[in-house]
Amino acid sequence: MHRGFIVSPRSKQAIRATAHRLLDAFPLGGRKVPVLQLLEVWMPSIEEDFSFEILDSAEMFQRFGQDAEGITCHKENMIALRTDVYERAAKGVGRDRFTAAHELGHYFLHANEAQTMMRQSSFDTKAYCDSEWQANQFARELLADIRHVGRFPTMDAIAAHYGVSYEVARIQFQEAKKMTLGRAI
Numbered sequence: 597m598h599r600g601f602i603v604s605p606r607s608k609q610a611i612r613a614t615a616h617r618l619l620d621a622f623p624l625g626g627r628k629v630p631v632l633q634l635l636e637v638w639m640p641s642i643e644e645d646f647s648f649e650i651l652d653s654a655e656m657f658q659r660f661g662q663d664a665e666g667i668t669c670h671k672e673n674m675i676a677l678r679t680d681v682y683e684r685a686a687k688g689v690g691r692d693r694f695t696a697a698h699e700l701g702h703y704f705l706h707a708n709e710a711q712t713m714m715r716q717s718s719f720d721t722k723a724y725c726d727s728e729w730q731a732n733q734f735a736r737e738l739l740a741d742i743r744h745v746g747r748f749p750t751m752d753a754i755a756a757h758y759g760v761s762y763e764v765a766r767i768q769f770q771e772a773k774k775m776t777l778g779r780a781i
């Protein structure tokens with residue numbers, strides 16, 4: 597697993613709640629999340645001074661010192677996606693839609709961590725203190741709303757409906773099942 601920076605611990609439930617708050621600000625009702633529209637149109641409508649940029653590899657490197665697929669810059673209140681990632685996300689490729697949602701995770705979860713994020717996490721770091729683990733959790737919860745995935749009969753149906761990878765569909769499918777079982781006991 598790719599390791600990020602040490603951040604304040606956040607539980608799966610807390611991250612899920614943050615993703616739900618964002619989802620509930622828009623009239624989605626379990627429909628597929630138009631993640632690029634979210635970045636380009638909806639985010640600027642709810643977050644003052646927010647900007648979204650599309651950068652090619654060279655620009656990414658020049659501004660942020662790395663050729664990242666996506667980047668969240670709290671100081672500039674912006675999210676950027678690399679051109680190829682943006683184009684594939686626009687075509688509906690699950691992995692690239694996930695990258696866009698992952699950056700939104702950094703945006704909403706790690707705004708006040710700019711200082712502490714200087715400490716690189718290691719394999720000893722607990723997953724729930726790792727910035728990448730947290731942003732991935734957020735991305736899953738945002739793209740495949742656990743409150744709705746239970747009505748789909750198969751993982752394939754979830755992947756197709758929500759435009760997510762099979763892996764994301766599998767995790768959310770199992771999580772939804774766990775929640776249903778939890779309620780039954």
Ligand SMILES: [Zn+2]
Nearest residue numbers: 698702728731
């Ligand atoms: Zn990240």
